[in-house]
Amino acid sequence: MLVVDNLTRRYGARHAVDGVSLRIEPGSFVGVIGRSGAGKSTLLRMINRLADPTGGRILYDGIDVTGLKGAALRGWRARCAMIFQQFNLVGRLDVMTNVLMGRLHQVPSYRSLLKLWPEEDRALALAALESFDMGGFAASRADQLSGGQQQRVAIARALVQEPEIILADEPVASLDPRNTRLVMDALAHANRAYGITVLCNLHSLDLARAYCDRLVGLSAGRVVFDGRGFDLTEDVARTLYGLEAGEVMDRAPPEPLPGRVPARAAEALSA
Template sequence: MIEFNHVSKKYPNGFEALKDINLTIEQGEFVAIIGLSGAGKSTLLRTINRMHDITEGSLTVDGTDVMQLRGGELRGFRRKIGMIFQSFNLVTRTRVINNVLMSKVPELSFFRALFGIYPKEDKLNALEALDKVGILDKAFVRADQLSGGQQQRVALARTLAQNPQIILADEPVASLDPVTAKQVMGDFQRINKEMNITILLNIHHVDLALQYASRVVGIRSGAIVYDGPASEVTEEILNEIYEGKQKEAEG
C-alpha cells in the first residue's frame, strides 16, 4: 500500500509542484495519472522511490516511512520498485538479455559485476521476463536493432527481472506510434492482472489511460482534482483536469 498524507513538494526556487496530496493506492492496482504538462505527474511518481524528496507531509509504502530511509535501507527499498522511462534507458550496443540482467547488478559481488558474470538462475529469470513481454526470440539480438516498442518491452522485462512489488512508469508510451503504444499498455495491463504488481503510470494519452487502467488520478497545478474509476471519467471531469488552468488564468 502507498499512502500520501498531506504531501507537498516545493523546489528551492519556490515552485510548489505538489500541494497537499492525499492518496492511497492498494497493492495490485493499475493507476494512470493524467494532467497537463507541468501539473506534477512526474513529481508525484518520483516521490514514491525517493527520486524526489517531499517537503511536507508523510509518504509511506507498506508502512515504511520513505523519508526515513538512508543508505543500504534506501537501496533495498528501491529494489522493490521498478522504474520505466520514456527513453527506455537501455545500453543499445549490447544484447537484449544483457540489458535485462543489469537489473541484477546490485545483488552481485564487485568481481561478478565488473566482468558481467551472472548466476544461471539470473539468466533463466531474465529469459522468463522476456517471455512474459513476448520478445524471448530477441534475447540475443543487440538492443539497437529493435523497434521502439520492442525496446520498451526490454525495459519492462528488466524491471520484471528484479521481482518488484511496484512499477512506476514515467510516460512509457510517449515516443511510440499509436499501435505500438496500445501493445505496450496491454503488456502493463496483463502483468498487473497476472502478477498482482501495483502499477502507477503517468501518461498524456487520455484515451489509453481510460482504456487500460482501472483507476485514474487527475492532477492540475499540483493538486488532485479527480480520483476514481477509469470507467467513471466524464467529459466534464476531463475539462476540470485540462481546462481548469485556463479558467484560473481567465478568472
C-alpha cells in the same frame, strides 16, 4: 499498501506537487492523468525517491520511505521499479544484459562487471523477455530495437527486480499506436499475472480508461479527480486538459491487440 500523505515538492515559489494524499491498494492498476507539467512525473519520482519531497510522507507497509537512506533506500528502489519514457537502456549492450541489470541488487558487483550472472538469473531474464515476445532479441544490441521493443525490454528489466510496485512515467509518450498497445498490454500483464501494483503516468485519457482500474487526475500539482474513468465528468476533464478536453472526452478507448485483454475487460469476462 502504499500511502502518500500530503506530499509536496516545491521548486522555489512554484509547487510541482501540492499536498497530494493517496492510498494505493496492492495489485491495483492506477493511471495518473493530466497535462504535461501537472506534476505527474514529479509525483512518481518522489515515490521512487529519485526526488526528495519538500513536505509530507510516503509510507509502505508501515515503512517511512521518505526517511530511507543508503542500503535501505536501494532496497526500496528494488521493490519499487521505475520505467522511464526514454527507456534508459544501455544501447551498446545486448538485450539480455540490459534485462539482467534488474538483478544488480541481488548480485555482487564483481560478478555483474565480469558478466558472471547466475544461471537462475539468466533463466529469469529470458522468461521475462519471452512473456513480452522479446526472447528472440536476447542477443541483439538494445540500440537496434524499435522504441516499442526497447520499452518492453525496460518492462522485462523491471520485472526481474521482482518488485511489488512498478512506476511507469509516460511509458508510451514517444510510441506509435501499435507499440503503445503492446507496451500497455505488457504493463497490464505484469499487473494481472504477478499481482504487481502499477502506477502509470499517462497524458491520454482514452488509454487510461481502457487499461486502468482507477484514475487520479492532477492539475497544477493537486488532485482534482480520483475515481473510475467513466465517472470523470466533462467539467473535471476541462480542469485536467483545458482546450484538449473535448477531444479526449469524445475519443473511444482503443481496442486491445488480438489475444490480449485489458485488465478491466479481463475482470468482467471472469466475473
